[in-house]
Amino acid sequence: MSSMWGKNLKISIFGESHGEAIGVTVDGLQAGFPLDFDLINAEMQKRKPGGKLATPRKEDDMPVILSGVFEGKTTGAPLTAVIYNKNTKSSDYEKMSHIARPGHADYTAFVKYNGANDYRGGGHFSGRLTACLVFAGAVCRQILKSQGIDVAVHIKSISNVEDESFGVEITNEQVSRLNESCFPLIDQSKRELMENEIALAASQKDSVGGVIECAVVGLPAGVGSPMFDGVENKIASIVFGIPAVKGIEFGLGFGAAKVRGSQNNDEFLIDGEKIKTKTNNCGGILGGITNGMPVVFRAAFKPTPSIAKQQNTVDFLKKENVVTQVVGRHDPCVVVRAAPVVKAAAAIAILDLLSEK
Amino acid sequence: MSSMWGKNLKISIFGESHGEAIGVTVDGLQAGFPLDFDLINAEMQKRKPGGKLATPRKEDDMPVILSGVFEGKTTGAPLTAVIYNKNTKSSDYEKMSHIARPGHADYTAFVKYNGANDYRGGGHFSGRLTACLVFAGAVCRQILKSQGIDVAVHIKSISNVEDESFGVEITNEQVSRLNESCFPLIDQSKRELMENEIALAASQKDSVGGVIECAVVGLPAGVGSPMFDGVENKIASIVFGIPAVKGIEFGLGFGAAKVRGSQNNDEFLIDGEKIKTKTNNCGGILGGITNGMPVVFRAAFKPTPSIAKQQNTVDFLKKENVVTQVVGRHDPCVVVRAAPVVKAAAAIAILDLLSEK
């Protein structure tokens, strides 16, 4: 669907990094839902550039609602929000339009769009577009919350510094605490190590990647479908829409490929009235359908491709080898700002799944 | 889309393990393509149960074409093939219909379908349904081959036994060799170790999982889209339709989250007339679009949930804890038979991507 996604709950994302505006239309929202703009803004802030360790590009990044909200509530018609681009410095980019920055989409976009794409700042490929996902996700998450469902993320790793993983049970307190943080961790003591890792890479004109772990709690059993409308398919199909994501795994994920069936199988047990599992290696999903345990997945982010180091590459117009050095404003690590984006993508996917009878 | 998938090239899969038949409709194929039924059958054979280490359930598994083929060529109308279920032993399953086999969809299907699903042999959730994917994929792969594109897979790992990975360059010889094998490996010496691993698990009433690595070669640069119609999204959305898949990664994947940008970025270089990259950590995809290098991904398979060991679980109707032991015919490892399924899924995804102008 290109820049549109979803079945019953659909999003349509538009905009280019240095164009007039970026924005998103969310179609299929229930009517009459009172939006909490503070929650939306809080999420937008988490993704916003300008943190100590992030890109110095500063923008208000405040979404302007164009439609779909009346007297503070959703109308049921498409909700569109735009973020106007104000603080753009296109000149940084203009000279290098035929140099393929390694790890970037410059060359692939050139081929696909026959050279007509807006290359400034990555154009439609820019990580800036994820602000649209964050907006849409914040709206969807509110609706989920009103149904007793919530989503939380934490930074599972940056480079080789690892946070703990979600446990089998995830408390509301943990979910709240993670949602309040702009550097969400289960083990807060890892923050300094992670920040050091990022700072070290930056000082060496380099960058680091990492992993975001996400949990959806409060979902009843029975959501999803076998085959192609399963929870895993849905989440994967939107999460790979986030730039820099190169892998996704549910529950034990790639780890499951290394253990025995007797270790990986989650034993069911009766807990009062509820059916639970003793472990959650399946990530809350069996046969594409939720089993009532938290849905847990991890998304792997590659290190920021924009680095200040010299790199060998090509001028794809002249077809000759060149040496390049990426200038401009870039994060040495996108993972911290990616956390709210993954949360948003999960919220959108889950609300779409729940929008089917 | 539940059991339908695709945009311009669509598949619709139907059937239950112990019902009348399973089958698949492929809609959107080009007309006039002469089908090579030997190639189709060769792929079907690779997935077929009955190998030395696989389930003793034997079936012909030969697809019968109902439509879409005339005088040996595709007609352009939907191509439907069915595989009739002959050798079913439903009695094995009938007594345990309310016992949730750990790691299976028994409980989640019960909740979703209100107890009306055909539970025999896993019903629509059965791995048997992947025969439909293999058929459809074999058809799609032929069309890709006629365009100079091919797909190859190998068993990257079983339990902790690892095969080598695809190199940066993948030769036609390697692709051919892998496609001829029913136990495809880059380093053939690993076969015995892997078979031993499977046999050991089986002897201990247990099972093992593994990883399949897949490469699509011959793709031009410029295929795919940013955001939600990217190559990664497309492939992930169909690969998670294969039962037991719990993770997918492209290129370096989760490994990219651990290295520096300067290590992960693939340097571009001019090779004669072509633009290539020195490494292929991006798995041939930048910004959702192919860069002309092989598209490489890995899918993680959990160990077969059906094990002969005693397991604690619940009777979800009586809501009480019980002990169960899975009887019936099961593979101690699905990974070998999953190899052609992953190849098929990739072929279908790529042909769909190429079906858009």
Next chain:
Amino acid sequence: MSSMWGKNLKISIFGESHGEAIGVTVDGLQAGFPLDFDLINAEMQKRKPGGKLATPRKEDDMPVILSGVFEGKTTGAPLTAVIYNKNTKSSDYEKMSHIARPGHADYTAFVKYNGANDYRGGGHFSGRLTACLVFAGAVCRQILKSQGIDVAVHIKSISNVEDESFGVEITNEQVSRLNESCFPLIDQSKRELMENEIALAASQKDSVGGVIECAVVGLPAGVGSPMFDGVENKIASIVFGIPAVKGIEFGLGFGAAKVRGSQNNDEFLIDGEKIKTKTNNCGGILGGITNGMPVVFRAAFKPTPSIAKQQNTVDFLKKENVVTQVVGRHDPCVVVRAAPVVKAAAAIAILDLLSEK
């Protein structure tokens, strides 16, 4: 979507007139619904060739269920039924494969499929494929009936012989009576006139068309959407999938274009607890959404293009003018057999609309 249709309730139709079989997959049905096969068969009979005035080609046309039904109830997995082609006389068609029969898709199919389509008996374009719609519609209609909704059709006109129109109120008795008839009319006295019209055309080696009027009763207000998921869009998008349909109109339809707003507007009124309208010129739909009145539409069928009269046309391979005379077995009027097809299409469309939250 080619031969697939729908969003939450999807159908996938396959088959060619003289191939192995035709069939349909219905995906997204609720689980546990007990199917009434007599009702299905009754509808199949109405569409079946072989009536006094219809084509002499006789077929059992009995659908064989391949999947999705277990112990007489829907399983929630895709329901597939096939009808094997038995009584085919391909030789009638074989010699004329490059002569464009006027009014047929011979030439357009040749161009689109590059000559590879199965031309025998119209292939995938054959009216025979509507048996698949009738099957799927009969399943959907049962589910609608269990929710207090039903669909009825009558032959509004054949050539210039007109039946009455549905009134503002449509009683359950009228619905039942129409559903029991294989020549459904509001004014039964028109049957003889219509049959005479058909017989006259046949005797003159010619054919006639007509109009089917359809009503969906029992729908609550609030079903549908503005813009592109409206009730009109949905119904039109499936009804134009019936061969020979060249027009569709809702409520007063084209008649509305000729009257004043004061005549066309339906006055609302309170009737006990219910809100109704005094007239139903809008066909039960305002802004794409049901208003609680019967949804009423009419579909125009062109006269059967296959006529025994000599016609001028071309050989599109040799590119020369020729004279042709269509031989083979053909109805002088498809309208009577089209009645259950329109009913089926409406039932499928409405169930899809109701499958969204």
Next chain:
Amino acid sequence: MSSMWGKNLKISIFGESHGEAIGVTVDGLQAGFPLDFDLINAEMQKRKPGGKLATPRKEDDMPVILSGVFEGKTTGAPLTAVIYNKNTKSSDYEKMSHIARPGHADYTAFVKYNGANDYRGGGHFSGRLTACLVFAGAVCRQILKSQGIDVAVHIKSISNVEDESFGVEITNEQVSRLNESCFPLIDQSKRELMENEIALAASQKDSVGGVIECAVVGLPAGVGSPMFDGVENKIASIVFGIPAVKGIEFGLGFGAAKVRGSQNNDEFLIDGEKIKTKTNNCGGILGGITNGMPVVFRAAFKPTPSIAKQQNTVDFLKKENVVTQVVGRHDPCVVVRAAPVVKAAAAIAILDLLSEK
């Protein structure tokens, strides 16, 4: 799809009549196409309110491009344009929010959206939203024109005043002439009669409807598909997204239901190198696929439901009968302004059909 439409070429429409803005995203456009903004504006002008016979509400209605255009050319990324709402007089509407205006979606929207819809000026149901279609259609039509395809419309009828119909051949001159006119007619002498008809209705506090006829010329044979992706299905599914449309017919349409097969069948003939038909009763479509002749269809518009006459209706909140009189600014006839909207819808549908390989 609610307010999104399309497969390979997609549009997403948002906005409410009295909200911040209305707008449209067009996704899937080819990159590098130089946009002719004069052509876009010319079409916008034709739809714009404020003509002598149209609503006195005046707006600039000038679309602002937010994304998808760089240096005057399409970038291949989603093209979004918004039209800010400036001259809104909400007070006209505010008092009557629970009175169902006959012929309007007030009541159906209230039920569907549980009273939360933005009722001001019809909200998302307003005819004003068709400006978005006109914009998107003007973009698509330019691309069609660059491929030798064009679209033309004329007012086939207003009330009982009829224009001529398109002939079998439609010249480029006729297409150009119709596209230059803001009151497009084949027989210009009918304009005065039509205007009188509208003026008479207005003077009597009433309104009139009419029919728009549309032709797509220059299409090659072989575009479209049988069943559900046919040219008729595609066009119908978008045209019913235009408010007030209650019917659509292709070629002879409902007229075909009244004639004999021998009259309706279009004889093929060789004309130089081309295959043509002598008549065009099929509207250029056989089996859902173009035959190379102009695609011709007509859409029926009901009379404007907003009339100044007193009407009986209900207060759907209080559930009581009331008398209402619609105040505010309304056209006595939407048909003239609907002409560019139908043209736009056709252009979008055709470009989507052509975007598939």
